[in-house]
Amino acid sequence: MTLAASFLGGAKSRLLPRSIPFRFFAAAASFHVLAWLVLLVSAGEATRFRGGLGPALAAVHLLTLGVLVTTAIGASVQLLPVATRRTMHAVWPIKLIFWLTVPGLMALVVGMYEAKTGILVPASAATAGGLLLFCGLLADNLRRAGSLPVVGAYGWAALVMLVLVIAFGVALSLDEERGFLPDHGAGALAHLILGGFGFMGMLALGFSHVLIPMFALASAPAKRPSLASFVAASTALVLGTLGALAGSRSLLTVAALVGLGAAALHLWLMHRVLKTGMRKRLGLSFVLIRAAWIMLPVTLVTGLVALYGLAGDNGGTLFGFLLLFGWLLTFLVAILQRIMPFLASMFVAPQAMGGSPIVSELANARSLRIHAVCHGVACAVLVVAILLENATLARLGSAVGLIGAIAFAWFTADAIRRIWPTS
Numbered sequence: 001m002t003l004a005a006s007f008l009g010g011a012k013s014r015l016l017p018r019s020i021p022f023r024f025f026a027a028a029a030s031f032h033v034l035a036w037l038v039l040l041v042s043a044g045e046a047t048r049f050r051g052g053l054g055p056a057l058a059a060v061h062l063l064t065l066g067v068l069v070t071t072a073i074g075a076s077v078q079l080l081p082v083a084t085r086r087t088m089h090a091v092w093p094i095k096l097i098f099w100l101t102v103p104g105l106m107a108l109v110v111g112m113y114e115a116k117t118g119i120l121v122p123a124s125a126a127t128a129g130g131l132l133l134f135c136g137l138l139a140d141n142l143r144r145a146g147s148l149p150v151v152g153a154y155g156w157a158a159l160v161m162l163v164l165v166i167a168f169g170v171a172l173s174l175d176e177e178r179g180f181l182p183d184h185g186a187g188a189l190a191h192l193i194l195g196g197f198g199f200m201g202m203l204a205l206g207f208s209h210v211l212i213p214m215f216a217l218a219s220a221p222a223k224r225p226s227l228a229s230f231v232a233a234s235t236a237l238v239l240g241t242l243g244a245l246a247g248s249r250s251l252l253t254v255a256a257l258v259g260l261g262a263a264a265l266h267l268w269l270m271h272r273v274l275k276t277g278m279r280k281r282l283g284l285s286f287v288l289i290r291a292a293w294i295m296l297p298v299t300l301v302t303g304l305v306a307l308y309g310l311a312g313d314n315g316g317t318l319f320g321f322l323l324l325f326g327w328l329l330t331f332l333v334a335i336l337q338r339i340m341p342f343l344a345s346m347f348v349a350p351q352a353m354g355g356s357p358i359v360s361e362l363a364n365a366r367s368l369r370i371h372a373v374c375h376g377v378a379c380a381v382l383v384v385a386i387l388l389e390n391a392t393l394a395r396l397g398s399a400v401g402l403i404g405a406i407a408f409a410w411f412t413a414d415a416i417r418r419i420w421p422t423s
């Protein structure tokens with residue numbers, strides 16, 4: 001039996017109300033547009049961004065918290081109960097998470113954009129409260145995920161990383177007002193590693209062990225090499241975080257090399273899944289997924305090169321851009337364009353009863369093709385802009401990315417329109 005058959009068995013009985021996951025997906029699509037818009041406005045600063053309050057930091061958090069984390073919450077609260085075959089009975093905590101994190105994030109971004117610590121500190125506290133509540137829900141789901149040991153291991157690691165990300169985020173926001181941290185830059189780098197490679201990275205790697213086999217109609221990857229990849233990735237994260245805090249180039253180098261080993265093993269496992277899967281024509285989403293898989297080792301190599309000053313003056317900026325926009329955003333939008341039609345198809349009545357075949361109708365939507373082209377072009381142009389520190393090229397790339405984000409928001413709105421009751 002393929003993982004897809006096991007995953008889908010009785011899935012409808014464990015679905016949340018349609019408004020729960022899709023409110024997070026709608027918010028993520030909106031923040032996606034705003035992230036590219038703010039990046040367009042701050043293009044000159046973004047090409048050499050090294051941290052500090054301002055529009056560029058606001059754009060980064062619109063992407064990380066607004067798009068990546070919001071999508072992760074929406075996907076986790078829906079897919080984990082389906083995968084673990086354990087129904088989530090109460091939905092009010094998920095609604096509370098939404099109403100803490102989304103308004104909190106909006107205020108946080110305003111505080112960063114305007115460099116106003118009076119807004120930044122309470123906004124970070126509200127956002128942290130929502131994310132800690134999500135940690136509780138995630139822990140409850142993972143506690144029941146005994147049948148998925150690899151996914152569970154990645155999930156628990158991601159949970160620990162998220163708690164640390166929250167702690168560092170609150171500390172960094174307070175430091176902007178009070179200046180108590182010994183090295184703000186070191187804390188910011190640790191925050192980036194824990195958030196990018198830690199929470200989002202571990203979730204992406206962990207969910208891949210369920211979603212990629214499900215999409216490809218294949219068996220799950222072998223357990224032992226999967227756990228070996230997990231151990232290597234976890235080791236790299238610990239070493240990278242300690243290296244960032246200690247300012248140790250040696251530790252960061254070892255972390256990058258171990259991370260490359262973990263990435264290579266993970267990508268080999270995913271290649272085996274696709275090779276043995278019954279479904280070979282996987283569509284546009286897997287063009288983006290494969291691009292994201294390429295970006296993972298490229299990001300690590302770029303970080304290693306930048307560490308030794310061989311990537312130019314803006315090597316650190318390029319590393320951060322490839323991590324967030326190149327690997328994580330590319331992978332997430334690819335998965336999201338598969339998840340939304342999949343979930344939507346479960347909420348729509350069968351065709352014989354007047355429903356529509358959501359998956360097949362949306363799988364090759366024109367808006368997704370526009371988004372894929374624009375996303376690829378935008379990322380390529382911005383890489384060049386960062387290397388050359390060219391604000392004009394950065395504006396051009398951001399404008400193309402904005403068009404792509406609007407196209408993806410159009411796709412999201414269409415998916416929501418199709419599942420919403422008309423009467």
